[in-house]
Amino acid sequence: MKQEQLTREEMMLKHPEQYYLWLTTKDDESRSTDTSPVKDNKSRTTDVLDPYLHKIFEVSDKYLKRVFNEEVLNEFRIDCFRHIRGDRNSTIEQYVKAYYDLIKREYQKQYTNADASLNQSIFSQPHIPKALWGNCLDFLRRMDSESVQLMVTSPPYYNARDYSQWATLDDYLDEMSSIIKECYRVLDNHRPFVFNVGDIFDNDNRETKSSWGKRRIPLGAYFTQIFEDHGFQFVDDFIWDKGEVQTQRHKNGNRPYPLYQYPVNCYEHIFVFYKHRLDEMPYPCPICGCLKVNGNAYSRVGVKSWECKNLECFERSAGNRGKRFSARTQLMTGLQRSENLVGEDLLHRWRRDVVKLAPVIKINSKGQNTLGHTAPFPKEIPEYAVQVFTGINESVLDPFAGSFTTTIESFRQKRNSIGIELNRTMFRDAVLTRFSNTVGIRPKEVDSE
């Protein structure tokens, strides 16, 4: 049978395996003089492909076949050969990034409820803030897994406001638990959730409905348990010192006798919870780009580490050990670019575990609420979280956006900023006015179905 005559480009597309074989069975010199199946000199692969990419696939081939099925691997090869250009270092960098992106896409495919058009609205145009109106649980369930790099929020504090009421504390905690479970899925791996909540003074309505049932409700403790139950790791708890209490209501100043004293709300928690999903996928060595790696060790915190076993790697220790790395270290070094440098002032301000921040003054001299919301948090909270936990262009989500403080602040910091708020009727006008007054832009709005 007559063999079809194909250009390299056609061969790459139609028969990636043959093409790959051709690349890996010939050395550079014979490849550059081999003209056999090529009709058109303009598509000669040696003009467009970086030779080191061949080397990566050559060394990694057997390991790649263990990780990906044939179809996925062929597509990946073609994509790499088509798009990766440059000198050796840049080839390695681009290849490693392409590999991480592939692992992410493959992981995301496992979740079948994602809504492609919603994800397109949220993640395209990262320079435009997004306002999603509806129940965050519904939106989260339609979002891609591990698609958001930071979550910052302050939930409704049980029955502290008219706009959010539950019959009992347990109903409230159950609802919050379903939401946090979904947040865990949507949050990217090795990324944090910064969660501001107060230990309010209220009635849990479990048994005693009268004022006798009022007590300090340790929402911070309950939420810590919920977060841990869903796989998050408790990492930090800043105490937000709210300064002088604005009211005497629980102090019973008119009854200065024993047992009349009740708590006041003069502090809140700002928790940092991390997601560390143990990802068993092997990752290529960041130094030579090859997948000839062995799992080294992993701790119980959910981070697996790897050691490069490619003897031709460009970095070996004095004891001839290969480069040791993890997906997490790779993520962290990748963020070390000048545009992500965190200011010293900010770091200094948050160096202590107790942070003094004045509560937001929302009522003006005429008694009007200028933010249109009764419970905004200070912009310093998202300002800190966004700069310390994300890089430029990454995505920040506030599932309980309220007056969109997080969304406005992360937009200011050039992040893809997304807020979800249930009470559209109550807050939309004020939110749009706040966007135009502070950052001069209208958010892209998405309504729940």
Ligand SMILES: C[S@@+](CC[C@H](N)C(=O)[O-])C[C@H]1O[C@@H](n2cnc3c(N)ncnc32)[C@H](O)[C@@H]1O
């Ligand atoms: C404490 S406020 C957030 C305030 C916000 N940090 C700010 O600076 O304006 C909580 C918000 O969550 C909203 N909310 C309550 N349940 C919700 C849900 N299931 N989905 C989305 N938003 C919800 C409430 O309407 C309220 O605006």
